[in-house]
Amino acid sequence: MDTLSVSTGQVVTHGTVIGTTGNTGSSTGSHLHIECLYNGEYYNPLFYFEAGEGTLYGEAPGSGSGGGNAIPPDSYDDATVQALMEEAARYLDYPYVWGGSSPSTSFDCSGFVCWVFTNSGVHNLPRTTAQGIYNQCTPVSAADAKAGDIIFFTGTYNSGVPVSHVGIYCGNGVMIHCGDPISYASINSSYWQSHFYAFGRLSGN
DSSP states (O other): OOEEOSOTTOOOOTTOOOEEOOOOSSSSSOOOOOOEEETTEEEOGGGGSOOTTSOBTTBOTTOTTTGGGOOOGGGOSSHHHHHHHHHHHTTTTOOBOTTOEETTTEEOHHHHHHHHHHHTTSOOOOSOOHHHHHHTEEEEOTTTOOTTOEEEEOOSSOOSSSOOEEEEEEETTEEEEESSSEEEEETTSHHHHHHEEEEEEETTO
16 A cells, blocks of 8 residues: 555544555556455455445446346246245345344345345245355256346355355346345346356245
């Protein structure tokens, strides 16, 4: 970094300037490598930044519920899928909260998926991690993936396990997931394609 405005161990809050960065001459442009450590675990720092000129998960800053990617829940012929998507859509624009698992706390990615499957009546899915959800699924090929399946991603942060992020597949290359905020997103963006891990299906779905 060119300048550092905070010290090791200092607590920073939203809006705190931690420093400035520039080109060292050893890279193709200005950049910053950063990790968020909380209670001994590393979390995805993207959830704690405003995207500014860039994008968050390949999605435009301030894009809210996902704009043109939205698929109306009542457009599904399958009643089970419709129930799932109706429950998921209730929480559009809820903020990302690490460890959140209900509307009263808001959600993180796995908390959102577990809540939606359970409270839609589609599948009882007790609270677990993204990896924990994957471990309960049968893998599904991309060609066979359908609305109501679960989509998994890897390497979105240093989670220590292969699966680090999860969303619900809506069909037509779209998912609904708990980014920040909960929104629809194209899974065909360069970001999501580079981190794609697998599709999965819960038994009985």
